[in-house]
Amino acid sequence: MEYIIYTDESVQQGRFHSNFYGGALVKSADLDTVKSILETEKQRLGLQEVKWNKVSAAYLEKYIAMTNLFFDL
Numbered sequence: 001m002e003y004i005i006y007t008d009e010s011v012q013q014g015r016f017h018s019n020f021y022g023g024a025l026v027k028s029a030d031l032d033t034v035k036s037i038l039e040t041e042k043q044r045l046g047l048q049e050v051k052w053n054k055v056s057a058a059y060l061e062k063y064i065a066m067t068n069l070f071f072d073l
Contacts, residue, residue, distance in 0.1 A: 001027060001028075001029075002027070002028040002029075003025050003026065003027055003028060004025075004026045004027075004028055004031050005023055005024070005025055005026075006023060006024045006026070007021070007022070007023040008021075008022055008023070009021045009022075010052075024070075034073055037069070037073065038066075038069065038070065038073075041065070041066060041069050042066065045062040045065060045066060046062070047059075047062060047063075047066065050063070050066055
């Protein structure tokens with residue numbers, strides 16, 4: 001079985017930043033389905049790019065919905 005690993009990190013300075021490392025492991029057989037589900041939801045919510053440093057009060061609920069979907073997968 002083959003797996004795809006997506007990782008990201010945040011190493012920024014400032015009052016509300018810290019070193020954060022995260023990742024997601026996806027079976028390669030499920031990759032197209034996962035990408036399609038996430039892309040469909042992103043379009044439905046009217047999001048261009050999902051980046052936490054771009055979250056505003058107006059977009060908070062959309063980001064929460066996207067995050068819930070991600071973890072439900």
